[in-house]
Amino acid sequence: MMETILLVEDEQPIRQMLGFxxxxxxxxxxxxxxxxxxxxxxxETHPDLILMDWMLPDATGIELIRHIKRDSFNSDIPVIMLTAKSSEDDKITGLNSGADDYVSKPFSPKELIARIQAVLRRNTSRQTEDEVLTAQNxxxxxxxxxxxxxxxxxxxxxxxxxxxxxxxxxxxRVYSRGxxxxxxxxRNTYVEERTVDVHILRLRKSLAPWQYDKLIQTVRGVGYRFSPNE
Structure with missing residues (x-):
């Protein structure tokens, strides 16, 4: 399966060069x-790796990395920082923010590809059976x-x-929509509680061909419960 990389860079020529x-x-x-x-x-998607520029128009790459690492569903994505900042203190700041590697501009595309491959190998080796959840089949x-x-x-x-x-x-366990x-x-996302119902319905439709939609139970007046042995 082809691995996906999210390239976060505000300069279009650099994005095009790296994309190529x-x-x-x-x-x-x-x-x-x-x-x-x-x-x-x-x-919308879960890339295998992120290439992150330090200086972005609406935030710093450091801030964005910290946000990603606080998100339990994206915190496992490895990040390589790309930046013209090359001092030792800058590198330490980048790595302490949660970056897995730090590449100073200008850099060779061949070197960057080699670093990407190394980071992806390390990330794959960290994956364990604890990352697999099962309920029946x-x-x-x-x-x-x-x-x-x-x-x-x-x-x-x-x-x-x-x-x-x-x-x-x-x-x-029964969980309310909230x-x-x-x-x-x-917690900082402002959407209506009925949004939960919409996504529960979509999830049940995906599970229905195997009759696994019944694993997600509605508890009237309270919320929803996942019953793996149902």
Whole structure:
């Protein structure tokens, strides 16, 4: 499967150059010109790695990395910082923010590709069986963001994946819509509680062909519960 890299860089010529180099190396690329675009992209997909420029129009790369690492559903994504800042203190700041590697501009595309490969290898080696959740023949792999039933892949959106992930991690407990919003969407996200119902419905539709929709139970007047043995 082709690995996906999110490239967060405000200078279009650099994005184009890096996009071309990454494509030639066999990677699929997503592009974001600022922090807001990057956050939108991360709400829609789960890349295998992020290349992050330090200086962005609406935030610093440092701030964005810290935000990503606080997000339990994206904190596993490795980040390589790209920047013209090359002092020792800058490198320490970048690495302490949560970056997995630090590459100073100007750099060779070949060197960057080698660093990407090294970071991805390290990240893969950190993945363990603890990252796989199961309920009967339903299997959720947090490392690859893949959900299968009897070996058949389910096409879930990022929100449905996060919702199923949270419920499988916390089985047999009833959660209100407000609590699910806090844990799955985040405390600083302002959406209506009925949004939860919409995504529960979508998730159930994805599980229904195997009759696994019954694992997600509605508790009238309270919220929802995941019952793995139902």
């Amino acid at each position: 180099a990454l494509s030639r190396a066999g990677y699929r690329t997503l592009e974001a010109g600022d922090a807001r675009q990057a956050q939108i992209s991360l709400s 339903l299997r959720l792999d947090k490392g690859s963001h893949r959900v299968t039933i009897d070996g058949n892949s389910l096409e879930l959106g990022p929100t449905e994946f996060r919702l199923l992930n949270f419920m499988m991690e916390n089985p047999n 609590t699910l919003l806090d844990h799955v969407w985040g």
